[in-house]
Amino acid sequence: MNDPSRESAPPRAFELETTPQLAGLQSARAMATAGPSLIDQSVPTAVRIAEFNAWYGEFQALDSVQIDIPARRVTAFIGPSGCGKSTFLRWINRMNDLVPIARAAGTLDLHGTDVLARSLDVVELRRRVGMVFQKPNPFPKSIFDNVAFGPRLHRKMSRRELEDLVEWSLRQAALWDEVKERLDDSALGLSGGQQQRLCIARAIAVGPEILLMDEPCSALDPKSTARIEQLIAELRESYTIIIVTHNMQQAARVSDVTAFFMEGRLVESGETTRIFTQPQDKQTEDYITGRFG
């Protein structure tokens, strides 16, 4: 891939395998099939969702959700507790497969890959769609082994290549300078904010196209939160980021596109500045102005 906008691409000899779908992003054919995204015609769609419904057993968690997530932008999902935004996020990388009573129907399309297909290689999907969870959860291994865990799953790499990749991932996650002296120390010795950045580095190391973040800052102090928001702004050049957040100010600061969910329905979505200054739906306005939380 010789995309000039990817200035943060690894300057090493190894090349992360280009999936056909990712290469398709560059080709004109993909541009033509990608629908108009929420921002403007020039930004292609990374994930296309239409008529998406999800259930936990008998309870319907999501109802007819329709949205086009733009590529290389930050999309924020906001809404009150229990509105289905985390459920929606977990369907994008099929993490809800772990919940026996969860099922979904509709269109969930990732660069031409039907995510809901039964025959889908879920392992490869999860490599392409990384996830960062609410509570930082590094493995009880060394910092190096944490970041190297993902690459070791998918590729055969020599020790030198792994060291390069780990350094690149930690630099991308703005953690390298703080840990470069102690890569063999246990990851559990890091502070909360550092652990969350480590989890981001870990997710990046497998070379995903999309990063899902489920309230990544809610367990962190304000200083670490600011650091991570800065990191998100840096990462959006290379990855499509979807972030679920309870914090409206964070959504306003960090995202390009915001989608407001309530009780399983997507009430309104659009450019962040427009949503926060001129919401078209009354419910959106009520939520944003804090009339209910």
Next chain:
Amino acid sequence: MTGSPPYASRRGPNEYPARSAGRRALSNRIFTVVCWIVAAASIVLLAILLITIARQGWAHLNLGFLRNVPSRNPAEAGLGPAMWGSVWVCAVCGLVALPLGVGTAIFLEEYKPRSRVVRKLHAFVQLNIANLAGVPSIVYGIIGLTVFVQAFDLFGNANEPRFEIGSVWYDQFIDESGQYLSVSIDGRSAPPAELRDGMAATDDFGHPVAIRVVSRDESTGETGQVLAGSEPFRFVEKSWYYLQLPFGRGVLAGGLTLMLVILPIVIISSQEALRAVPNSLRESALGMGATKWQMVWRMTLPAAVPGIMTGAILAMSRAIGEAAPILILAGIVFITFTPHHLMDDFTAMPLQVYDWASRPQDTFHEVAATGIIVLLAVLLTFNAAAVFIRQKFQKPLS
């Protein structure tokens, strides 16, 4: 008082008769004292036991005791072969129980089924493993006897196994110089060798000798001369890799029987260790595109290893002290050697102690106490190792 209570008597919380404060404090004190007494009683009991044993057995405790073989003279009796027998049996037991137990625990914990029928089967297996942990170990001895020692008598009996490898059979004649001349024969069931002049044999030192059949008058007492009409003795040489089926009363059968005893314990403690790995770590691993096996092998199992090791060491310390299954399997045998191969006879430390304790002489009772001291020291070392490992390696997993 604001608001009225919902019941008819209309009394507030503070309007009921109080319990006596003195009575409450007194019963609190009594309970504390009772707890102390109970705790002290168990410690005192343990101390009495240890001191009695130490006083009885201290006199005979020396390095010679650990090296000597059992003898009819209590002053010379030693624990050597019993210790080695215990080592061999526990090694076999551990090598088989650990992979089997950890594998079962992984299967029960990580590969939980979805369909209702298989889930019921799963619960059934889980329940029965818990039951097996409580079965008296003598029952396992009987199982071991039937299954391992005799193999249900399907392959001949233990003393005449149908299959064996690693054994070389000879018929031996005594020659006129007093040496044993060995003639090799086909196997266990070969007919007795016929004494013929010029037959090839080997002497006691391994040199080839040609047998010359002589009559009593012709005999000159030289090597190689065998009296006519001599009957051969059957002799077998078993190398270190000797194996027979059925296993017979050997180390392998003993080890497998002990494996049955500790397997439920290993499974349950491994399951606990696997459960202690938080689910958030599993989700993270799967979220990065790991297959289930990769997640278990690369993340869950390494994280659970300290807990599994602690459980395994405690299970092994139980195995070392088990006398009943070995009693049924091997019985009380007078063993003066360490086992040479997996099918060899053996004895174990608890059994040796039992043997000495049931002799009438008092000195043997003292020697039994010495054996108990050694056994307790081994158990203490095992448990200390388990605690040490737990302290050092069991890091918080989140």
